[in-house]
Amino acid sequence: MTRSRLTRLFELRRLLPLVAAVLFVLALRVPVWRITLTAPQYVDPLVVELYAHPRIGGDWQEVRGLNKYVGFYYPDPVYVEPNYEPHEKAVDVPEWVLGPVVFIGMAVVSAVVAALPSRRISKGLTALFAGSIALFGAMGALIQYRLYQAGHSLDPEAPLNGVEGFTPPLAGTYEVANISGTAWFGPGGYMMVAGVVLLAIAFRYRGSDATITETPAILRGGWHRLRERIRRRGNDDEPSPAGTGRERNPDSEEGHRLETDGGVRPDAGSEGDLQRAARADRSRPADASGDDVAPDRRPRTPPDGDPP
Template sequence: MLIAALLPLGLFLFPLWKITLEAPQYPTPLGMYIHINDFSDANPHDIKNINLMNHYVGMKYIPESIPEFKIFPAGILITSLIGLIIAFKGNYKWFLFWFILMVTLSSAGLYDFYLWEHDYGHNLDPKAIMKFTNPDGSQMGFQPPLFGSKDILNFKAHSYPRLGAFFLGLGILTSLIAYFTGKKNIKKV
């Protein structure tokens, strides 16, 4: 359980997610890492260049900072702290509680990420240089996928978790294992 509580801290060392945009004109694809507290370039100036591309279809610039960059790190610190307390004081039932807490919070985080992506991809400048519509006449959105790959005009967008996310996932999984191991040991006794 101790390991479970510590693993999510890997998020402060490694990026959580990566969005990559491929197009023929970009032999080196454009890429952006999402960290727990920051956006960063995969290669120098990538975010600037993503913004430049996106302004043609009226997408907003990727902000320097978002409120989540303050909330998420605090959330991870607090839940890790709770996990540590449980590791030392709590019994195995609490392990399950922490597991459910983490799954809920992570899902909420993903949903928040989805909402941001949706807004980023759909809340377009009405004076956009190029306006695209779907076959049904509705405005075309440019939302990158939450998970997986998707064709968006001339770009192929990939969105996949990175090392930080695996640390978080592994931490959550470890807590579940800790719960079952704890349960088994109790039964034996």
């Protein structure tokens, strides 16, 4: 491998997708989603961890005992056997088995884009970033729909059959009867988000050959630009000092100029008054206007030899 290829490998637009690919693969090894539940029956909170493939970890057995009171059951992946026994009335979620396909597919595509030639990598990064947003966004929307479906398909034969349907959020808090829950990312979820952020940065520098060694200078430049933008915004928001913030009125300035020059203010009268004033100026005697020079009235000097 030549030095030029080594340099290209450390370009931000190539290195960051490779790191994102590693994160996508590692996300399959740890939970991507975590639910924390609190109930009066338990002193400590209960935690349920869900993976990108059909697997549940944490205190899932204790939580299953709580869920049966309201008729809420873990999803059934249908095509594979998970590490728990799905209830016969559980909601079918066959797409759960496609989680590894999504993460591994994103990792492979990221690595392929990182190896593209310079003339094609810009388009490749654009498609990769847009595809990651669309793919993970659609996956989140589908999961939220399945949560809605499970929360509104409660078992009518459950001990607490008076509980109304609810929608557990993909991220946030909720309450069911006397049970409070909080859903948020697990370690795998953070890895997924970090991978997408790295793809966004690579997309930002898709037309630049900046390497990882130039990152400190790029960060300093970005910090200086941010501070300058904040400073300019602060100056724009400051009120103008008294007497200096008034806008100039061209009409009033023109009227003041005409009045100072001996003319007539535009609003001093009607159009007829202006015409009469103009005729009066034309009929005014020349000597009265002061424009003509008065004749010389000094006594003439007599010729030489004549008495004065």
